[in-house]
Amino acid sequence: xxxxxxxxxxxCLSLPLAAHALTDDEPLPMRYEEPVQxxxxxxxxxxxxxxxxxxxxxxxxxxxQVEDLRRYPEYVGNVSFAMPGPLSxxxxxxxxxxxxxxxxxxxxxxxxxxxxxxxxxGEKPAGAGTALAVVAVDLQLAHTxxxxxxxxxxxxxxxxxxxxxSEDVRHYHGLGTKLNWANGNGxxxxxxxxxxxxxxxxxxxxxxxxxxxxxxxxQTAGG
Numbered sequence: 001x002x003x004x005x006x007x008x009x010x011x012c013l014s015l016p017l018a019a020h021a022l023t024d025d026e027p028l029p030m031r032y033e034e035p036v037q038x039x040x041x042x043x044x045x046x047x048x049x050x051x052x053x054x055x056x057x058x059x060x061x062x063x064x065q066v067e068d069l070r071r072y073p074e075y076v077g078n079v080s081f082a083m084p085g086p087l088s089x090x091x092x093x094x095x096x097x098x099x100x101x102x103x104x105x106x107x108x109x110x111x112x113x114x115x116x117x118x119x120x121x122g123e124k125p126a127g128a129g130t131a132l133a134v135v136a137v138d139l140q141l142a143h144t145x146x147x148x149x150x151x152x153x154x155x156x157x158x159x160x161x162x163x164x165x166s167e168d169v170r171h172y173h174g175l176g177t178k179l180n181w182a183n184g185n186g187x188x189x190x191x192x193x194x195x196x197x198x199x200x201x202x203x204x205x206x207x208x209x210x211x212x213x214x215x216x217x218x219q220t221a222g223g
Contacts, residue, residue, distance in 0.1 A: 027097035028076055028189050032107040034114075035194050054116035055204055059211035061117040062125050063109055065136040068101040069158075076101075076192065077144035077153070079183050096144065096188060105139045105157070108196050115204050133210035136160040137203070140171070142196075144188045151180045151187055155195035159203055161216055170206055170216050174199030 076098035098104075112119050117133075125132055141156035153176040161168040176194025181187060206216035 026185060027074075027099055028185055028192070030076075030099040030101065030104040031189065032104050032111070032196060033190075033193055034111055035190065035197055054114075055208035056116040056131075056211050058131065059117050059208065060125070060132040061112060061119045061207055061211075062123055062132065062134045063119060063121045063137055064124050064134060066102055066106050066109065066121065067136075067138045068105070069138045069140050070101060070142065073101050074098070076142050077188065079146045079188075081146075098142070101139050101142055104142075104196070105137065108200055109137065112200065112204055112207075115208075117204070117207065131211055133207045134162050135203075135207060135210075142192060144176075144192050144195075146180055146183065149180050150177055151191040152177050153188075153191040153195040155192065155199045157199045157203055159206065159216075161206075161210060163215070168216050170203075172199040172202035174201075 074097055075095050077096040078093055079096060080093040106121055109121060110119055125134060136159070138158040138160075139155075140158050141154060143155075144151060144153040146152075155174040155176075157172045157174075159170045159172065161170070174195040175198055176191045176196075178187065178191050178194065209216055
């Protein structure tokens, strides 16, 4: 039985993508780069997201601990290709490997300086004071995958804010998407970085509240 013309065209266009599938010996570099905001020109030597809203002015952000708590930290997603149609079967599926998720998270947290924070990673404040926030951050999910002609990603950060003898725990979900050109390492990495940036936005907002002497925002459903 011949494929309808539209489906045949999709298959032909997608075959180059399959030819560039990632291999097990080609892990993602896990380098964090701030995505360029729509309409914001990137300047050489300047962080791409430098135009992000400054939430505070000089708040000392003490990130006492950064951990990668993913169950399978060596993997960051999968790439697959399937024939179009409701009963399609994947023609191939490949896991995507990655390097250190902890180092990636640390590099991302350092960029909060662009939002007005003074990040101190792996340090504890010498004493109580104003205009500071203390938090421990855990990477719970970093996953990217292909879906048709798009790449998607999901990152989850867990933040633990000390509150007397207990902790206020918050989860920040970040999502990323981009057009898939060739299943390239850089494309998957960019998609993951979009999701990390999205998750950091929530963490930064709550850290700004803590700096102002307030509690983090109430936990949202599913977070």
